[in-house]
Amino acid sequence: MNFLKPTIFLILCLVTLIRSQPSTLTIAGQIFDQHPMYNNNFEPRGGNLRTGLVEKTLSDNKLPKLISSVTTPDSLNDQGRMVTPALFTYFFSTSGKDLSPNSGANVPIGYDIVLNYDTKKGVYVFDNQAFFPIDERGFDTNKFYRNYTDGSKYHNFHFCLKMNTKFTFQGYEVFNFIGDDDVWVFINNKLAVDLGGLHSRESGSVDLTKLGLTKGVTYDFDFYYCERHTTASTIRIETNMQVFCPFEDYCGVCSGDGSTCCNKATTCNDGKKCTIDACPPPNADIKKSGSKITDADIYPYCSHTDVVCDAPDLCTNNACDENTGNCKTTPITCNDQPAKCLLAQKCDPNSGCIYKSKCDGVCDTGACSNGDCVQKTNNTCANELGNNPCMVYSCGKNGCEAKPKCPQNPATPCDVSYCEAGECKIKHLNATECDCGCDRDDLCHKNNCVDNKCVPIPIDGTDDGNECTEDTCVNGEIFHTPINKCSGCMTCNTKTGDCDLSDKKCQDGNECTSNSCQATDTLGLGECTNTTVVCGATNTDKCIQFSCNETTGCSSSAVVCPNEGNCLVGYCDSNKGCLTKPRSCDTGVFCLVGECIEHAGGCVVYEKRCDADNGKCQQGVCVNGTSTEEGRCKSENYDPLPFICKTAAVVSTAVIAGVTVAGAVALGAFIYGGKRGYDYWKDTRNVQFSGSNSNPLYEQNPNGSGVNPLYNDNSTL
Ligand SMILES: *[C@@H]1O[C@H](CO)[C@@H](O)[C@H](O)[C@H]1NC(C)=O
Ligand SMILES: *[C@@H]1O[C@H](CO)[C@@H](O)[C@H](O)[C@H]1NC(C)=O
Ligand SMILES: *[C@@H]1O[C@H](CO)[C@@H](O)[C@H](O)[C@H]1NC(C)=O
Ligand SMILES: *[C@@H]1O[C@H](CO)[C@@H](O)[C@H](O)[C@H]1NC(C)=O
Ligand SMILES: *[C@@H]1O[C@H](CO)[C@@H](O)[C@H](O)[C@H]1NC(C)=O
Ligand SMILES: *[C@@H]1O[C@H](CO)[C@@H](O)[C@H](O)[C@H]1NC(C)=O
Numbered sequence: 146m147n148f149l150k151p152t153i154f155l156i157l158c159l160v161t162l163i164r165s166q167p168s169t170l171t172i173a174g175q176i177f178d179q180h181p182m183y184n185n186n187f188e189p190r191g192g193n194l195r196t197g198l199v200e201k202t203l204s205d206n207k208l209p210k211l212i213s214s215v216t217t218p219d220s221l222n223d224q225g226r227m228v229t230p231a232l233f234t235y236f237f238s239t240s241g242k243d244l245s246p247n248s249g250a251n252v253p254i255g256y257d258i259v260l261n262y263d264t265k266k267g268v269y270v271f272d273n274q275a276f277f278p279i280d281e282r283g284f285d286t287n288k289f290y291r292n293y294t295d296g297s298k299y300h301n302f303h304f305c306l307k308m309n310t311k312f313t314f315q316g317y318e319v320f321n322f323i324g325d326d327d328v329w330v331f332i333n334n335k336l337a338v339d340l341g342g343l344h345s346r347e348s349g350s351v352d353l354t355k356l357g358l359t360k361g362v363t364y365d366f367d368f369y370y371c372e373r374h375t376t377a378s379t380i381r382i383e384t385n386m387q388v389f390c391p392f393e394d395y396c397g398v399c400s401g402d403g404s405t406c407c408n409k410a411t412t413c414n415d416g417k418k419c420t421i422d423a424c425p426p427p428n429a430d431i432k433k434s435g436s437k438i439t440d441a442d443i444y445p446y447c448s449h450t451d452v453v454c455d456a457p458d459l460c461t462n463n464a465c466d467e468n469t470g471n472c473k474t475t476p477i478t479c480n481d482q483p484a485k486c487l488l489a490q491k492c493d494p495n496s497g498c499i500y501k502s503k504c505d506g507v508c509d510t511g512a513c514s515n516g517d518c519v520q521k522t523n524n525t526c527a528n529e530l531g532n533n534p535c536m537v538y539s540c541g542k543n544g545c546e547a548k549p550k551c552p553q554n555p556a557t558p559c560d561v562s563y564c565e566a567g568e569c570k571i572k573h574l575n576a577t578e579c580d581c582g583c584d585r586d587d588l589c590h591k592n593n594c595v596d597n598k599c600v601p602i603p604i605d606g607t608d609d610g611n612e613c614t615e616d617t618c619v620n621g622e623i624f625h626t627p628i629n630k631c632s633g634c635m636t637c638n639t640k641t642g643d644c645d646l647s648d649k650k651c652q653d654g655n656e657c658t659s660n661s662c663q664a665t666d667t668l669g670l671g672e673c674t675n676t677t678v679v680c681g682a683t684n685t686d687k688c689i690q691f692s693c694n695e696t697t698g699c700s701s702s703a704v705v706c707p708n709e710g711n712c713l714v715g716y717c718d719s720n721k722g723c724l725t726k727p728r729s730c731d732t733g734v735f736c737l738v739g740e741c742i743e744h745a746g747g748c749v750v751y752e753k754r755c756d757a758d759n760g761k762c763q764q765g766v767c768v769n770g771t772s773t774e775e776g777r778c779k780s781e782n783y784d785p786l787p788f789i790c791k792t793a794a795v796v797s798t799a800v801i802a803g804v805t806v807a808g809a810v811a812l813g814a815f816i817y818g819g820k821r822g823y824d825y826w827k828d829t830r831n832v833q834f835s836g837s838n839s840n841p842l843y844e845q846n847p848n849g850s851g852v853n854p855l856y857n858d859n860s861t862l
Contacts, residue, residue: 166764166783170260170269172388173399174308174368177237178252178283178301180290184235185228185247187303187373188293195225195342203331205710205743207309207400208237209369225327225342226373236305236371239404252283253404255396256306260382267761268319271382276324276372279304295376302378305371309400309744310388311751314353315760316360317385323348324370324380331367332356343374353386361756361765361778363738391742392749394427395438395446400744403427412440413447418470420449426711426746458494459695486513487654496677497695500654507544511649521545529639530610534567538610543627545639547610553591555604555621561592562605588621612642634662635671644669651675656698687722712741735776736767755779762790 181188198221199209211233216222222230235249242248256278260269277300284290285301293302312318322328322338325345330338337356338349358364366388372378390399396406407413407424414422425431425446434442454463454472466473479489479498487500504511504518512519521529526538526545536547551562551569559574574592590601607616607623614625631637631644638645651660651673659678662671680699681691688704706715706723713725730739730748738753755765755778763780770776782790 165785166262166264168262170262170388171257172260172308172310173255173257173390173393173397173401174306175237175398175401175405176254176256176279176283177235177239177305177307178254178279178285179236179303179305179371179373180251180284181303182246183244183248183250184232184303186226186232186236188375189226189228189343189373191374192224192226192343194340194344194347195221196339197221198225198227198327198341199329199336199339201336203334203336203365203367205712207307207367207744208234209329209331210234237307237369238402239408241409251305253402254279254283255398255401255405258306258308258382260384266383268383268385271380273381274379276378276380277301278306293375300378302372302375305369307370308366308368308388310366310368311363311391311754312366312386312388313363313754313756313765314358314360315387315756315765316354317760318353319384320351320353320386321348321383322350322381325377326373327369327371329369331365331369333358333364334367345377346379363754387754389751389754391740391751392428392745394745395425395429395431395443397438400742401427402744403429406438407440407443407447409447412443413449415447415449417449417467419452419465419467421452423448423450428742428745428747428749459497460492460494482654484516485654486516486518490653493655493658496655496657496675496693498655499658499675502649502652502654505650507542508540531640533610535564536610541609541625543609543611543614543625545611546614546625547608549605552605555588555591558592589618611639613637613639631669631671633665633671634673635664635669644671646671655695657693657695686719688717688719710743711745711747712743735770753778757781759790762786 179187198211200212203209211222211227211230213220213222214230216227216230227233229247232247232249235251239251239253240249242250244250258271260271262268263270275295279285280299280301281291283301283304291299291301293300320330320332320338322330322340323346325347326343328338328340328347328349329336330349330351332351332353333356335356337351340347340349366386370380393399394401394403394405396403398405403424403426409422409424413424425443425448429446431438431442431446433439452465452470452472454465454474456463457474460477461474462477463472463474465471477492477498479492479500481487481489482500485500486503488503490499490501493499502511502513502518504513506518508521509518510521510525521540521544523538523540526540526547527536529545530536530538530547533547535550537550538545538547540546549564550567551564553562554560561572561574563570563572574594587601589604589607591604593600593602603618604621604623607618609616609625611625613631614627617624617626628637628642634647634650635644636647636650637643646662646664648661650671651662653660653675657678658675660673660675663674664670665672678693678699680693681689681701684691684701689701690704691699691701693699704717704723706717706725708715708728709725712728714728715723715725718724728741728748730741730750732739732750736753737750739748739750741747742749753767755767757763757765757780759780763782765778766781768777768779
């Protein structure tokens with residue numbers, strides 16, 4: 146066949162323009178090496194196939210869940226040999242726990258499963274009838290664990306494998322599985338293959354066209370497989386689904402959880418007992434310093450959150466103990482606050498420390514300045530008692546008092562002193578005047594003439610001007626005795642002698658309580674009321690929150706709404722309060738899909754996969770938008786075409802139908818569709834085939850067999 150050489154030449158030239166079915170499909174998955182010692186769901190007594198063990202819907206965390214959490218004799222879990230249901234979660238996730246019996250401890254290992262394209266069947270196949278991918282790895286790097294055989298030869302039997310991928314539905318796919326033991330496959334998060342339990346080889350098959358999927362839509366494909374028992378391990382997967390990995394974790398595992406290269410207890414340990422160390426989210430963008438990611442690369446991305454110890458009330462401290470890492474409660478001690486003249490009284494569980502001012506003496510104003518009680522001045526007392534210019538005011542042991550400005554000299558009773566508009570004057574009385582006599586025995590009274598009659602009056606200073614004292618004089622000595630008729634938080638008004646309610650006496654130095662003095666039924670008795678201050682009582686905006694601090698009082702701040710998981714972002718609405726909305730991961734580029742994936746830790750970006758008009762013969766190709774044209778999907782034939790698409794009829798039909806075909810296919814179209822078909826195609830497509838008339842192929846089909854030589858099964862292409 147002399148035309149073959151130029152054909153090869155031409156095809157090679159066209160290789161960059163054409164698309165071929167990939168010969169392998171690699172899915173990076175994650176293996177969790179298990180051991181019967183740490184998870185007794187492995188190597189229990191033999192069992193059988195048991196469907197219905199797991200819930201039919203896969204949740205966002207991508208961990209299958211057992212339907213039942215108990216195992217009683219002959220129950221579902223017993224039949225499925227789930228000896229300890231609580232350990233099921235560690236089939237496909239790390240426990241982060243120590244190596245103690247039945248702790249669920251496992252060893253995560255990255256694992257690539259490579260499916261080969263079977264051109265005859267047009268499917269990708271993975272087949273391994275002795276599937277022991279982690280011999281001498283995981284736990285078994287230590288010889289101590291290598292106790293299981295297939296009868297004669299050692300193998301690492303106990304492990305689980307998961308692959309969390311996606312695919313764009315082309316409209317015709319199938320998925321087949323044959324093997325042992327448990328297999329669960331979820332498509333679009335719905336259980337599609339259910340081969341749970343311990344069993345020898347079983348098969349499961351899914352025709353994806355029966356699942357109600359929409360062509361061109363991208364769905365999740367999640368595969369879970371466990372090898373739980375000796376002495377065989379077989380697996381065969383067959384599918385024409387083109388699964389892809391939506392993201393790789395920083396360890397390089399498809400949809401991995403980061404556990405194959407990060408261990409929170411070692412990689413992320415900050416040495417502090419009062420922080421909770423966590424590995425970075427799987428989608429963290431960590432730069433490797435070398436060819437392999439190291440703990441040092443990862444450490445800066447670890448998170449360390451403080452252990453939160455909630456205080457039961459305002460009189461108890463709850464703090465993390467740096468030595469043990471546990472929360473420890475201690476009672477709050479209320480200390481005096483000398484700078485504020487406050488003496489600690491007690492602690493109130495609802496409002497905190499309660500104080501009493503030390504400035505409650507009769508001469509204290511109640512104010513405090515730099516730790517000292519502010520005293521009443523002479524002026525304060527003058528104001529309090531009436532500001533008589535003939536009086537001098539001061540504060541004494543009974544509070545404010547007034548003394549005469551011009552006191553009588555007892556030694557000269559006939560020189561009567563008096564005060565006129567603040568000025569002291571003396572009036573001389575002789576012995577006969579008013580018949581008072583100048584040497585009298587009564588030292589508590591002084592002479593006074595009224596209508597020429599002698600009417601002695603109390604000596605000056607007898608009245609202190611303070612209505613709250615009783616004034617007495619004995620042999621010329623004056624006494625002011627306080628009248629104790631006011632009690633509790635009532636104080637006596639020096640000017641009027643009435644009992645006044647004194648709120649000042651009730652102040653407890655705590656801004657979160659409101660204190661006042663209230664009269665009781667008993668005359669002269671006042672009692673303090675203490676109510677807890679309600680901050681923001683009149684506020685209606687649900688996005689403002691209030692709090693009270695015993696020293697600074699009420700304050701407000703904006704409500705911070707928490708996110709729910711990784712893909713729901715919290716925000717605040719003034720009327721409704723906290724709400725969530727989906728996290729936007731939009732890339733703005735048609736061929737790059739931004740998607741929030743819960744188990745990835747947030748946004749991931751992957752190339753858009755397009756479906757093709759005829760998925761068996763064509764590949765969907767994504768075309769980015771430009772300034773003038775929107776992005777779109779187009780279909781391009783595979784080259785070489787799969788056998789099923791290899792008839793001239795298919796090609797020429799495609800050409801006539803105007804399906805976009807790549808150059809090499811166009812040649813086939815020329816050969817089998819004849820010159821007319823080729824010219825039609827050439828005229829309608831703007832292909833860069835110049836001088837096709839000089840093309841050595843521009844002649845009639847040389848072998849005339851009707852079989853396309855370009856796609857001959859024996860072709861060396
Ligand atoms: C493996 O077998 C050895 C020898 O019988 C025994 O000492 C060891 O405990 C076994 N290890 C495990 C993990 O069962
Ligand atoms: C206040 O009055 C008292 C008694 O009259 C007097 O001793 C004192 O000096 C006065 N204080 C001031 C600051 O004027
Ligand atoms: C007393 O005073 C009156 C009037 O000032 C005067 O008339 C009288 O002489 C005085 N008597 C004596 C004893 O000084
Ligand atoms: C109010 O507080 C004061 C000061 O702590 C206290 O003596 C009083 O008993 C309290 N009264 C009430 C009604 O709680
Ligand atoms: C109240 O505020 C003070 C000063 O800002 C602060 O030192 C104190 O810790 C706060 N108390 C509480 C219970 O938050
Ligand atoms: C589309 O554009 C983005 C951003 O420029 C680029 O990364 C991506 O590879 C393009 N995809 C295709 C299919 O051209």
